[in-house]
Amino acid sequence: MTSKIVEELKAKLTPKTKLFTAGPVACFPEILEIMCIQMFSHRSKEYKWLHIDTINRLKDFLDCQEGEVLLFPSSGTGLMEASIRNTISPKGKVLVTIIGEFGERYATVIKENGREAIKLNFDLGNPVNPKILDETLSNHEEVEAVTITYNETTTGVLNNLAELAWVVKNHDKLLFVDAVSAMGAADVRFDEWGIDIIFSSSQKAFGVPPGLAIGAFSKRALELSEKAEEPGWYFNLSRYLKVQQKKQGTPSTPPIPQIAGLNAALRIVEEMGGKEKWYSMYERRARKIRSGVNTLGLNVLAEKGYESPTITAVFSPEGVKGTRIYEEMRKKGFELAKGYGSLVETTFRIGHMGYISDEDIEAMLDTLGDVISELIR
Numbered sequence: 127m128t129s130k131i132v133e134e135l136k137a138k139l140t141p142k143t144k145l146f147t148a149g150p151v152a153c154f155p156e157i158l159e160i161m162c163i164q165m166f167s168h169r170s171k172e173y174k175w176l177h178i179d180t181i182n183r184l185k186d187f188l189d190c191q192e193g194e195v196l197l198f199p200s201s202g203t204g205l206m207e208a209s210i211r212n213t214i215s216p217k218g219k220v221l222v223t224i225i226g227e228f229g230e231r232y233a234t235v236i237k238e239n240g241r242e243a244i245k246l247n248f249d250l251g252n253p254v255n256p257k258i259l260d261e262t263l264s265n266h267e268e269v270e271a272v273t274i275t276y277n278e279t280t281t282g283v284l285n286n287l288a289e290l291a292w293v294v295k296n297h298d299k300l301l302f303v304d305a306v307s308a309m310g311a312a313d314v315r316f317d318e319w320g321i322d323i324i325f326s327s328s329q330k331a332f333g334v335p336p337g338l339a340i341g342a343f344s345k346r347a348l349e350l351s352e353k354a355e356e357p358g359w360y361f362n363l364s365r366y367l368k369v370q371q372k373k374q375g376t377p378s379t380p381p382i383p384q385i386a387g388l389n390a391a392l393r394i395v396e397e398m399g400g401k402e403k404w405y406s407m408y409e410r411r412a413r414k415i416r417s418g419v420n421t422l423g424l425n426v427l428a429e430k431g432y433e434s435p436t437i438t439a440v441f442s443p444e445g446v447k448g449t450r451i452y453e454e455m456r457k458k459g460f461e462l463a464k465g466y467g468s469l470v471e472t473t474f475r476i477g478h479m480g481y482i483s484d485e486d487i488e489a490m491l492d493t494l495g496d497v498i499s500e501l502i503r
């Protein structure tokens with residue numbers, strides 16, 4: 127009986143395409159396997175061990191020894207809201223750097239939480255320009271914080287976070303980093319770069335199913351949370367910290383399978399030889415995909431030198447809609463990602479996160495070549 131239920135659901139839900147998505151992404155088999163074990167209480171000694179082991183591994187991975195890492199039962203956007211509610215004074219101002227749709231989302235979250243977002247927009251495909259950021263901060267001494275999208279998933283642009291962080295710290299502002307599609311594939315040196323809050327989601331470069339948000343917080347951010355007027359209950363950072371310290375867990379029930387999956391991901395990184403090796407796997411994949419699309423005569427949206435290690439936005443050829451390429455690739459067994467927002471018809475995107483082999487990339491590029499030739503005929 128049970129197996130019939132499972133078989134029916136598997137038949138309906140198992141992807142029939144290879145995933146080159148923007149997330150959720152294909153997961154490593156070890157991660158899926160550990161997520162299937164029988165559940166245990168989030169106040170049990172097994173959970174406490176899992177929680178603290180995962181936190182310690184993340185602290186090493188993010189070079190975060192002075193700050194704290196916390197885990198949240200939400201997706202990444204929850205931590206955009208948390209960053210604002212816990213640290214920015216009511217009606218306070220935040221400078222939001224925008225290189226695509228997720229920067230826009232941060233500005234909306236700020237406004238909907240009653241604070242003011244001062245937007246600093248750059249052309250799609252470009253990163254944040256550090257000189258312009260510096261000048262804008264000189265003209266807006268009143269802002270309390272700056273937000274940066276480390277990797278803009280809609281354009282496939284990776285900001286130079288070290289350089290931008292240096293500018294923000296020179297102006298002594300809080301620095302919040304949306305690293306949803308960067309963490310796990312692009313280096314994070316939390317203490318050295320002076321980051322105050324950085325966050326991500328499980329379903330991106332760690333290759334874990336969705337449902338878990340990961341955040342790192344500086345002492346300064348956590349002290350502000352302690353004094354915040356209305357941080358709310360669910361995302362109250364100082365409550366998370368206290369519960370982690372006292373009970374080695376979270377205030378409400380955490381997504382235990384995802385945390386076990388993330389722990390497995392961090393062990394895979396270790397087994398591979400450490401994070402540098404893991405990052406170079408991502409770099410290799412990204413280079414292979416970029417050079418493959420260039421060989422097909424297609425251009426990448428991202429400015430040279432700022433191309434993302436996790437996702438590539440590609441201009442579709444003259445006269446061919448990006449959505450057509452997406453649909454034709456899907457029919458042939460490859461799930462790419464559509465262009466996003468205003469770029470939906472002029473671009474399509476190829477995600478490179480999660481469980482993807484070199485052979486998958488080669489097969490995807492061969493099929494893309496066939497699709498393009500059919501569509502431009």
Ligand SMILES: Cc1ncc(COP(=O)(O)O)c(C=O)c1O
Nearest residue numbers: 201202203228279304306307327
């Ligand atoms: C850069 C970026 N920020 C924020 C988000 C939102 O993350 P979540 O869906 O986990 O809330 C995404 C999701 O794709 C993203 O790519």
